[in-house]
Amino acid sequence: MIESLDAIVNTLASVLLVVLMIPLLLTVFRMIVGPGYADRFIAFDMLSAVAVGLAALTAAITDRREFLDVALAVALIGFLATCALAGLLEKRKGDEE
Amino acid sequence: MTALLALIFKIVGVGFLFVAAIGVIRFTDSFQRMHAATKAGTLGASLVILGSIISQNTPGATTMGLLTIVFLLLTVPVAGHMLGRAAYISGAGMAGLRGPDELEGILERQKASLEDRVDGRAINPRFSRPAPEKYLRVPSVEDEPQERLRDLEEVRLAIIEDTVDTVVPRALAIAASNDAHLSAYTLIDKRAIEATRDPRIARADIRARAMRAMAELESLKGDSSAKIELTYDEGDPEKLLACRDEGKTLLVLPRDGWFHHGSDHPRPGMSWDPDGLLRLPAVHRGPVLYVGGSKQVGNLVVVRDLGEPHLFKALDWSLRSSVWGDPRIVISGKTSRERLGRFRLIAARYNRPCEHEDSALEGDIVLPQGLHHAQAILLGREPRPLRTRWYGQPWYDRLIPNYRGDVLIVCA
Numbered sequence: 001m002i003e004s005l006d007a008i009v010n011t012l013a014s015v016l017l018v019v020l021m022i023p024l025l026l027t028v029f030r031m032i033v034g035p036g037y038a039d040r041f042i043a044f045d046m047l048s049a050v051a052v053g054l055a056a057l058t059a060a061i062t063d064r065r066e067f068l069d070v071a072l073a074v075a076l077i078g079f080l081a082t083c084a085l086a087g088l089l090e091k092r093k094g095d096e097e
Numbered sequence: 098m099t100a101l102l103a104l105i106f107k108i109v110g111v112g113f114l115f116v117a118a119i120g121v122i123r124f125t126d127s128f129q130r131m132h133a134a135t136k137a138g139t140l141g142a143s144l145v146i147l148g149s150i151i152s153q154n155t156p157g158a159t160t161m162g163l164l165t166i167v168f169l170l171l172t173v174p175v176a177g178h179m180l181g182r183a184a185y186i187s188g189a190g191m192a193g194l195r196g197p198d199e200l201e202g203i204l205e206r207q208k209a210s211l212e213d214r215v216d217g218r219a220i221n222p223r224f225s226r227p228a229p230e231k232y233l234r235v236p237s238v239e240d241e242p243q244e245r246l247r248d249l250e251e252v253r254l255a256i257i258e259d260t261v262d263t264v265v266p267r268a269l270a271i272a273a274s275n276d277a278h279l280s281a282y283t284l285i286d287k288r289a290i291e292a293t294r295d296p297r298i299a300r301a302d303i304r305a306r307a308m309r310a311m312a313e314l315e316s317l318k319g320d321s322s323a324k325i326e327l328t329y330d331e332g333d334p335e336k337l338l339a340c341r342d343e344g345k346t347l348l349v350l351p352r353d354g355w356f357h358h359g360s361d362h363p364r365p366g367m368s369w370d371p372d373g374l375l376r377l378p379a380v381h382r383g384p385v386l387y388v389g390g391s392k393q394v395g396n397l398v399v400v401r402d403l404g405e406p407h408l409f410k411a412l413d414w415s416l417r418s419s420v421w422g423d424p425r426i427v428i429s430g431k432t433s434r435e436r437l438g439r440f441r442l443i444a445a446r447y448n449r450p451c452e453h454e455d456s457a458l459e460g461d462i463v464l465p466q467g468l469h470h471a472q473a474i475l476l477g478r479e480p481r482p483l484r485t486r487w488y489g490q491p492w493y494d495r496l497i498p499n500y501r502g503d504v505l506i507v508c509a
Contacts, residue, residue, distance in 0.1 A: 023118030049138035
């Protein structure tokens with residue numbers, strides 16, 4: 001009984017992994033479409049959040065805690081990249097001459 | 098059991114990520130999209146991690162997972178704030194904004210968004226659908242109410258030391274010509290006392306100054322038959338002067354000074370120069386007159402037109418209450434023909450000549466050279482930034498250098 005419940009829960013977690021592809025695709029759509037740079041950077045921020053979720057789900061499914069390290073690393077990279085992109089957006093003056 | 102709990106956490110987390118992605122897709126502008134991405138996105142990712150550590154149930158995984166959640170909670174708000182600030186400064190579109198732009202004049206903002214500046218082309222119109230009609234904040238002439246502000250019935254004047262002799266005669270004259278009730282407010286800003294090094298000494302000093310100002314009022318009133326109702330209070334002037342009766346009450350203020358009556362007892366290392374005077378039009382919803390007090394100014398009233406829909410009412414009110422005698426009126430700004438027509442109509446109602454000086458007023462820059470002898474300026478909103486002094490320059494000098502006349506501010 002317990003084993004079968006575990007199996008079902010595990011399968012459902014895999015289903016969630018597939019379900020998470022939809023937000024991923026929606027965010028990628030926003031990233032491609034834009035329309036502005038700001039929207040693309042925000043889509044990137046969102047993308048890193050989805051990636052953290054994916055890594056955490058993978059950790060649960062495969063039962064390997066290394067994927068949680070991956071989640072932390074992705075969150076870290078996402079934060080640094082967002083900061084850098086925000087700096088770019090703020091400083092970039094464009095062609096104003 | 099724990100497996101089920103873990104699953105619930107994961108499902109809820111994925112749900113939040115889903116909602117966040119839908120928000121990123123469907124919201125109108127970058128700022129709203131960011132609001133979806135940062136809040137719901139963080140919560141979703143954190144819940145999925147929580148579910149994952151519950152299902153693993155090992156010390157290593159728990160440490161790592163909790164560490165990641167804490168890291169997310171710490172960094173995402175920072176990143177979101179930076180990104181929002183950068184998006185505002187870079188001029189990203191704000192099609193979904195409903196109220197006024199509160200940051201205007203506080204942060205420097207580019208006129209066009211980055212992609213327009215870099216590519217010099219319009220955004221791909223296929224994907225940038227316009228905001229729904231109800232979210233647009235651009236006021237149009239048609240849907241604006243036609244009614245006027247109410248007739249002037251009460252003149253409130255602020256009694257502040259050193260400015261009594263300029264404010265009182267004007268207030269008396271306006272009240273007399275409108276047959277209005279006159280009430281003088283002698284207020285003391287409590288925060289000004291509390292911000293000082295020694296509140297006891299400061300309080301005594303400020304009270305003494307206020308008394309002197311009131312004595313001056315008595316002497317200026319002289320034997321004139323005008324009855325002045327005197328109010329004395331200590332507290333927050335912004336609360337004490339709050340009022341919203343749409344033109345029934347005129348607040349007469351000096352251009353400088355505050356309800357600390359010029360006292361100066363700052364804490365060490367802290368210079369204290371209150372900006373409350375410019376915040377009063379926002380709490381006194383109606384006309385606020387800043388008296389310049391100079392007699393040698395022309396017979397000209399400048400209406401600075403930044404497209405405010407209530408500016409017609411304001412002009413109508415100021416002419417009806419004859420705040421300035423019989424002035425010539427100049428509308429300054431990028432006024433459309435339609436708006437100009439309405440201004441002319443109002444001026445004609447009171448037999449006043451009305452001209453238009455086309456000038457590309459961008460925010461709160463100086464008015465054009467030809468208008469520097471103005472007797473008064475009519476503004477539809479407070480000048481931004483809301484600082485009585487900005488880099489050493491008093492706020493009225495930002496409108497016209499060495500300006501001597503009045504400023505009438507009527508907020509919507």
